[in-house]
Amino acid sequence: MYSIKKVSEMLSIPAVTIRAWETRYQIVAPIRGAGGHRLYSDTDINTLKWIKIQMEENKVKVSEAVWLLKQGPIEEQSIEETIEKFAMTQFRKPYEDLMDKLYEQLVDLNTFQSHETIDLAFALYHYDEVFHHILVPVLYRMGEEWERGDITAAQEHFSTQLIMQRFTQFFRILPIYSYLPKVIALCPEGEHHHMGLMLFSLFMRKKGMEVIYLGPNTPLNDLYQLIEMKQISVVAVSVTDPELLETLENWIEECQEQYPELIFVLGGTGFQHCSSRISSYVQPDDQKQWEQWYKTEIEIAI
Ligand code: B12
Numbered sequence: 001m002y003s004i005k006k007v008s009e010m011l012s013i014p015a016v017t018i019r020a021w022e023t024r025y026q027i028v029a030p031i032r033g034a035g036g037h038r039l040y041s042d043t044d045i046n047t048l049k050w051i052k053i054q055m056e057e058n059k060v061k062v063s064e065a066v067w068l069l070k071q072g073p074i075e076e077q078s079i080e081e082t083i084e085k086f087a088m089t090q091f092r093k094p095y096e097d098l099m100d101k102l103y104e105q106l107v108d109l110n111t112f113q114s115h116e117t118i119d120l121a122f123a124l125y126h127y128d129e130v131f132h133h134i135l136v137p138v139l140y141r142m143g144e145e146w147e148r149g150d151i152t153a154a155q156e157h158f159s160t161q162l163i164m165q166r167f168t169q170f171f172r173i174l175p176i177y178s179y180l181p182k183v184i185a186l187c188p189e190g191e192h193h194h195m196g197l198m199l200f201s202l203f204m205r206k207k208g209m210e211v212i213y214l215g216p217n218t219p220l221n222d223l224y225q226l227i228e229m230k231q232i233s234v235v236a237v238s239v240t241d242p243e244l245l246e247t248l249e250n251w252i253e254e255c256q257e258q259y260p261e262l263i264f265v266l267g268g269t270g271f272q273h274c275s276s277r278i279s280s281y282v283q284p285d286d287q288k289q290w291e292q293w294y295k296t297e298i299e300i301a302i
Pocket residue numbers: 136139140141142143144146147156160190191192193194195196197199200236237238239240241242265266267268269283284285286
């Protein structure tokens with residue numbers, strides 16, 4: 001049996017790539033040694049070597065090589081034909097190829113190539129599709145793998161930061177209509193999941209609303225000053241952890257006393273069992289309902 005370091009040296013494949021292929025495609029299943037370290041068999045090594053050769057000699061992508069592998073033994077001369085068949089199967093899943101490619105480049109911490117793939121996605125699809133069906137699902141996958149210990153915190157941070165930059169760029173490009181209410185968007189202190197907040201902020205920006213995006217882990221105490229200074233009319237909050245609700249509910253009540261006109265909109269899995277004090281502000285995760293919210297809360301207010 002061989003450690004990941006040894007396999008990486010033998011095959012000249014970075015350890016991070018081996019782990020990524022393993023979690024993404026389940027092509028090898030190393031057993032765990034006493035300290036929890038991965039141990040690879042000769043069969044695993046042959047599989048990894050085969051994938052590498054296909055990529056280098058037949059110029060196929062990793063996803064194509066894995067697909068080939070799963071087809072069983074193939075005559076050398078029919079590889080091209082089989083790849084064509086593969087391309088047909090991909091046709092039905094337009095986003096997946098880009099997702100795989102971006103995922104691998106992010107795990108590899110490759111800034112340039114990751115941006116290139118995102119540029120390509122924007123060239124091919126509407127930006128809403130890119131955010132909802134490519135960028136957020138890639139980050140979701142990385143979050144899951146980080147939790148399982150299959151990618152490092154550094155890889156997860158790198159990816160979140162890079163994709164956040166693309167979100168922010170969009171925020172700058174979309175027009176702002178000053179007659180629409182101004183928003184602050186935040187996750188309270190202790191809450192680090194903010195992809196849902198980003199998606200809802202993008203929705204509001206598309207409508208032309210100005211969104212001051214405060215993002216994750218925002219202390220609530222300092223916000224009164226900001227609400228007054230920037231004449232904020234809408235506060236959008238995202239929460240995953242239900243333990244943060246009590247503090248948030250108290251803060252919302254205080255805000256309402258001070259600014260009775262303020263509109264609250266809340267979302268995220270943390271609100272599933274929230275108290276009746278705030279349940280009327282909670283919005284579900286579906287865009288059609290967000291449209292409804294916009295019509296009833298915002299259009300009426302202007
Ligand atoms: C990605 C992820 C992460 C990433 C977050 C990256 C980021 N920048 O956001 C990272 C890796 C940092 C992370 C860390 C942690 N995570 Co995490 N993570 C996830 C994962 C895999 C996906 C969450 C996600 O982004 N979903 C995609 C978004 C788009 O979905 P969403 O948030 O539900 O949003 C939708 C709706 O809810 C709604 N919505 C959301 N917000 C808002 C706001 C408004 C105003 C509106 C209208 C709508 C709305 O619209 C969205 C679109 O449909 C989930 C697993 C899961 N099954 O959910 C765990 C999960 C959320 N994590 C969890 C936990 C516990 C953690 C950690 C605390 C610890 C850990 N697991 O080791 C740490 C936190 C670290 C910290 N310092 O606090 C738990 C949460 C359990 C709980 N109820 O509290 C989950 C469920 C995993 C699990 N199975 O236990 N995580």
